[in-house]
Amino acid sequence: MKALVAVKRVIDYNVKVRVKADHSAVDLSNTKMSINPFDEIAVEEAVRLKEAGVIEEIIVVSIGPKEAQEQIRSALALGADRGVLVQTDAKPYPLQVAKILKSIAESEGTDIILLGKQAIDDDNNQTGQMLAALMGIGQGTFASEVKVEGDKVNVTREVDGGAQTVALSLPAVITTDLRLNEPRYAKLPNIMKAKKKQLDEKTPADFGVDMTSKQEVTKVEPPAERKAGITVKSVDELVDKLRNEAKVI
C-alpha cells in the first residue's frame, strides 16, 4: 500500500501574527515558517503505519511557493520516502488544492491519504473533505485513532461530545486531530539523508488545475482589542466586581 501525505508551509504556531498596515494580509516577511502542526501529525501517522508494515511507500506533497520544499525535506527527514512540490505563487485555496491532490493520488494509486484537519493560517478545515468528495471515497475526519484491517480502515473521530468510530473502505482520506500521535523529531543523520531523497517539481498546470478561486480575501484586520482589565487584590474584591460592576453573577 502507498500513502500520500499533504503538508502545508505555514507561519510557525508560536509566532505572534501581525496584520500589514494596508490591511491586505498578514505580514509574513522575515517570519519563521514551519510544517503545519496537524500535517506533522499526518506524516508521523504515515511513518508509524510504514513501521507497522501496513504501507510500503510514503509520498509527501506540498503545494505552494518554492520555499515549501523546506517543509517537504522536513517530512522526508521524519521518514517519508519521496516528495512532490507543486510550485505556485497563487494563494492555495482548498478546492484547487484538493483537485491537484486528487490527480496525484489517482496517478500514484495511493490507498491512504493523510492530511491535517486544518491549517493554522486560514483555519479552513476543508481540503481533506473536498478531496474525499472529488475522489468519491470515504473520509475519516478529526482522527484520534487509525486502525487498518485488510481493505478497511477504522477511524476513531473526535466529535462534539465524545468520540465516534467509523469503518471506511480503502482508499480513504484521513484528517488528523491533535491527539492522534506525538510527532517525532528529525535526527541529524536523517536530515542529511533527506537531502538525497527524490523531490519532483511540478506546477498546477501539469495537473490541469487553474488556481484562481471565486473567493477572495478583500481585507484583513487585527481583531478588536479588549479594553485593559484590572488586577483585583482579593477574592472579596473579585466577587464584588463581578456582582456590582460586571453584573454577571
Next chain:
Amino acid sequence: MAILVYAEHDNASLKKATLNTIAAAKQIGVDVHVLVAGSGNQAVADEAAKAEGVTKVLLADNAVYEHQLAENIALLVADIASDYSHILAPATSTGKGFMPRAAALLDVSMLSEITAVIDPQNFERPIYAGNATATVKTTEEKVMITVRATAFDPVAAEGGSATVETIDNVQEAGKATFVNEEMAKSDRPELTSASIVVSGGRALANGENFTKYIEPLADKLGAAIGASRAAVDAGYVANDMQVGQTGKIVAPDLYIAAGISGAIQHLAGMKDSKVIVAINNDPDSPIASVADYFLEADLFTALPELTSKI
C-alpha cells in the same frame, strides 16, 4: 432564491447552534428553509418548524442518515442544492465534516466559521487562530458557509409556524459505516452554549483537583466546565472539554480561567467572552492581557474561597 440551513440534532431534539445559524441566514435573505436529516427525527422537524423566521422544514427520515455520516449527508445536500442560493450549517463536527464535501461535489469554494454577514456575498471570518479577521468576498453562484454559533444571537425557538415537508431522498455513498460512539455524560450545561464557563489548566496538577476545586465552583454558578489543551493532554479531563483553536469556541457572559497561562491557541477559543476572569499566580502570563479581572493568587486557596463567597 431561498436559503437552506442544516439542522444540528441528535434525532431527539434540535441543538441550539441551529438557532444561531438560522439567525445568520436571516441576515442574508428572508426565505429560510431548514433541512432535518436523521432517523426517527420527526420531533426535531416539528421543533425546527417553530423556530422564528423559518418558512419551510425539509424532513429526511431514513436509517442511512441516522448517524449523519458526512458521505451520505453531503450527497443529500448537493442533490437538493439547486433550489438554494446559500447553504449554511453550524460549524459543529457534523457541519465541518459534510459541508466541504458537499461544496466539492457542487464544484464551489466554501467559507468556514463566519462570524459576521456583511451582505450576501461578503462575510467576515477569523484566521490565524483569531489573531486576524478576514473579510472574504465570494462570487460563487452557490454560497456554502459554516457559521460560528457564538458570533450570532439565536432566533427564538418558539413562535414560528413553518410547514414540514417530508422528502424521501435516500443517498447512500456506501463508503463508510458507523461502528460505535462514546459520548461523555454530563449534567452540566453544554460548554458552547453555557452563560458561565469555569476552565482549568495545567496548574490543577491532576484530575482529582478538577473534581475538588473546579466542579464545586461550576456547580455553584450553574456553569459548564472547560479546560486548556495542557489539562486535556495530561489526562485530567476528557478532550471534549477543551477550549481553543482546536477544541470548542465559547463566548459566555463570564469565563473564569484558573491556572491557565493563556497560549494563543487557548485565547482563540474564549477571547470573545463578555467578562474574563483569570486566577493565576503569574501576573506576567498572557491570560492577564485579556482578563477584565485578574486575581494574582494560588488557585488552591482562591478557588475554595471564591466558591464559598458566591
